[in-house]
Amino acid sequence: MDYKKILFGYDGSPESMAAFNRAVEIAKSNHAKLIIASVMKKQPANTASVSLGFGVIETGIDLQDTLDQWKTTLEKLKQDAQQQGLPAEDIEVVFKQGSPKSMLSYTLPKEYDVDLIVLGATGMGTVAQVILGSTASYVVENAAPDVVIVKNN
Numbered sequence: 001m002d003y004k005k006i007l008f009g010y011d012g013s014p015e016s017m018a019a020f021n022r023a024v025e026i027a028k029s030n031h032a033k034l035i036i037a038s039v040m041k042k043q044p045a046n047t048a049s050v051s052l053g054f055g056v057i058e059t060g061i062d063l064q065d066t067l068d069q070w071k072t073t074l075e076k077l078k079q080d081a082q083q084q085g086l087p088a089e090d091i092e093v094v095f096k097q098g099s100p101k102s103m104l105s106y107t108l109p110k111e112y113d114v115d116l117i118v119l120g121a122t123g124m125g126t127v128a129q130v131i132l133g134s135t136a137s138y139v140v141e142n143a144a145p146d147v148v149i150v151k152n153n
Contacts, residue, residue, distance in 0.1 A: 003030045007114040009104045009135070010038045010077065015120030019150035020077060023118035024084045033090045035112050036077050038070065039100040071095055101138040114145050121151045
């Protein structure tokens with residue numbers, strides 16, 4: 001199957017970077033568009049932390065600075081993809097707020113007509129996976145497009 005639009009979900013983990021490289025490879029070999037996406041989970045204002053990417057940051061730091069840094073990182077990923085041979089017009093950066101699980105499984109694939117999702121394997125430990133469930137596992141179970149999970153071995 002040839003893929004036309006590939007959604008890559010970035011969370012800042014080493015597994016995510018391995019998945020980025022795989023997503024770029026797949027996009028190049030398929031002459032496909034690459035959507036580099038990260039999702040910030042909304043938290044109630046009175047919590048001591050905010051989920052960013054698929055992880056959590058402490059709110060004791062300047063949130064706007066952190067968001068700006070995150071967006072800068074996504075733009076650097078776009079530049080990296082270009083340096084690896086993808087044309088700039090075939091790369092889009094998306095930064096959204098919401099549930100990473102539902103955004104990566106339903107919203108973004110539908111909005112961008114995605115036919116492949118590429119994610120890094122979870123960085124959570126076994127106990128956290130059992131209690132919370134990983135984003136990657138959720139996407140595998142619920143997304144309509146094909147899903148590739150990349151391990152950082």
